[in-house]
Amino acid sequence: MWLMRQAGRYLPEYRAIRAEAGDFVTLCTTPELAAEVTLQPIRRYGMDGAILFSDILMVPWALGQGLRFAEGEGPILDPVRDSAGLAALNPRQIVARVAPILETVRRVSAGLAAESPRTALIGFAGSPFTVACYMVEGRGGRDFAAARGLAYADPMLFGRLMRLLVEATTEYLCAQAEAGAEALMLFDSWAGLLPPSQFRRWVIEPTSQIVRAVRRRHPLVPIIGFPRLAGALLPEYAQRTGVGTVAMDTATDPRWAAAAVPREIALQGNLDPLAVVAGGAALEAEARTLLAAMRGRPFIFNLGHGLVPPTPPEHVAALVRLVRTG
Numbered sequence: 001m002w003l004m005r006q007a008g009r010y011l012p013e014y015r016a017i018r019a020e021a022g023d024f025v026t027l028c029t030t031p032e033l034a035a036e037v038t039l040q041p042i043r044r045y046g047m048d049g050a051i052l053f054s055d056i057l058m059v060p061w062a063l064g065q066g067l068r069f070a071e072g073e074g075p076i077l078d079p080v081r082d083s084a085g086l087a088a089l090n091p092r093q094i095v096a097r098v099a100p101i102l103e104t105v106r107r108v109s110a111g112l113a114a115e116s117p118r119t120a121l122i123g124f125a126g127s128p129f130t131v132a133c134y135m136v137e138g139r140g141g142r143d144f145a146a147a148r149g150l151a152y153a154d155p156m157l158f159g160r161l162m163r164l165l166v167e168a169t170t171e172y173l174c175a176q177a178e179a180g181a182e183a184l185m186l187f188d189s190w191a192g193l194l195p196p197s198q199f200r201r202w203v204i205e206p207t208s209q210i211v212r213a214v215r216r217r218h219p220l221v222p223i224i225g226f227p228r229l230a231g232a233l234l235p236e237y238a239q240r241t242g243v244g245t246v247a248m249d250t251a252t253d254p255r256w257a258a259a260a261v262p263r264e265i266a267l268q269g270n271l272d273p274l275a276v277v278a279g280g281a282a283l284e285a286e287a288r289t290l291l292a293a294m295r296g297r298p299f300i301f302n303l304g305h306g307l308v309p310p311t312p313p314e315h316v317a318a319l320v321r322l323v324r325t326g
């Protein structure tokens, strides 16, 4: 069991360190602080997994794209929409630029060995499609029309961006495994915006390429894929990408997924983060229904999306107790 965004703004000890760092990119690139924040939820709750504290947008940042997180606005990037923008990105320096993040991985790995040796360290990256959405759009959003429009209008250019991201993401994930990450997760938060033909081209295909390339170098590191809002395409994603675990979003019926996804592929998910905000009987009922649906299958208890800032930390503690004791 672990929870997406288990380190974050709902924890007072996170907010204290966030204030100390000043801005979010500084927090992600200061190993001492990022390692501390990664370990905070482990100390509080004893999760089975510690997810590296970083962000999927640190790959565009490492490629040289301007990135900042504006207060109350989310991420702002200098948009990449033409070949000049693409040419300005430098995939060769990726491992050097992410050196502080790899140092965080080493520190967390040592910290867990000392404090919580049974907790697995999970590294991650965004999947190329979701990262491209932010890179082309230049900001967060709901429909990423500029990015999806570019994929139709200029598939050559969009394809070059995607190939660059496949290469950079592969290098980045392998470097995390070499620094001590014991499992790797690929977040494709906006996969569900695509119609099936585009989903196969921009989600399944690039994800398979990354999984194949990472496996060649790190055959034993488990890989979790999260194609959010994939809907009916979830089983196809599970079977064709080669991931060992598929993460279900909040909208997925876990009983359907248990029947539709082959048993050799583990499932992860998918409690509604708002049930954790509510707590009490509602949280307990949802958690028990999920556990019952997953009985008898390899399963990693998690949420269907990240914990949100209004979550009371004691509701997370109650959830951990419930999942542990059944």
Ligand SMILES: Cc1c2[nH]c(c1CCC(=O)O)Cc1[nH]c(c(CCC(=O)O)c1C)Cc1[nH]c(c(CCC(=O)O)c1C)Cc1[nH]c(c(C)c1CCC(=O)O)C2
Pocket (backbone or CB within 6 Å): 003, 004, 005, 006, 007, 008, 009, 018, 024, 051, 052, 053, 054, 055, 056, 057, 069, 074, 075, 124, 140, 187, 189, 306
């Ligand atoms: C799309 C996406 C992003 N980042 C991420 C995704 C994929 C998962 C998802 O769909 O949520 C992934 C992510 N972001 C963060 C982590 C760290 C590990 C963890 O899960 O605890 C992980 C794995 C920290 C973060 N990433 C961010 C914060 C908040 C920063 C702050 O402290 O102000 C944290 C803790 C900022 C961020 N990062 C991103 C946005 C849109 C924002 C701003 C809005 C928001 O806060 O959700 C991009």
